Amino acid sequence: MTTKIVLNPRLVIERAEKALNDHDIQAMEECFSPFYLSEQPVHPDRSFRGRERVVEEWAEAFRRVPNLKAELLRCAVHEDTVWAEWHMHGTRADNKKLDLWGVAIYGVKDNRITWSHLYLEPIQEPGEGIVSLTG
Template sequence: MGNGRDLVTRWTKALSDHDLEAAVSCFHPDYRDEAPARTGEIVAGREQVRQNFARLLGGVPDLRAEILSLVEDGETVWLEWRLQGTRPDGSSMTFVGVNIFGVADDLLAWGRIYTELVRDAGGAVAQVDRMTRAEAEGPRT
């Protein structure tokens, strides 16, 4: 045990160090993830992982990754994290999430990804209002 913890720690350090290849090396060649809250958002394969992180590191040149909480259970790792940095236009960006990763062959093999950009959403009452209005949902699939 402990390999999943080491992997996600190495991954987040690589992101903060802007070491694309070190970040990508944490992922299985056949890695696949899904974002259940965003229909159709799937990452398939290490090359797509590389493309996504290259774009992120290029678009947020001072990116910092931080682990907020980490739990390992067998071959599954639950990770709460925060990414922060500055966009090319000078605006700040904070991105938070929870990732559930499966570990196989000493690599991150699959994931269920829950992420969101931090923003002022108007408070809890506004959130409940959005949850109870059908038009707030967007198109149904």
């Protein structure tokens, strides 16, 4: 009989954080299911499916932002779902600053991320505040 070790879903997200910060594409790939579904509900045109696409997207991100770093600020787990607050930052190859902050919700099964809903946005310069949302 084979015993399968099941990790805490949070550990899968922490593995992905380490792979991202190490710019380790192979380790990043191992964090995702072959059938992974990425959705950005406020940007539906950015959705995609498949682990191969994860590899392509992160390889391109590492090329465009050679010093890209991610900080997992907070994390909560309920059964196989993980809520994670992220701060991702670096300097793009064209010397422009990249500074993203937001939340990602992940589904984890068999020690791999099977789906995500991403809500990461660029940090904006100070402006009119929340009033600007209502026009």
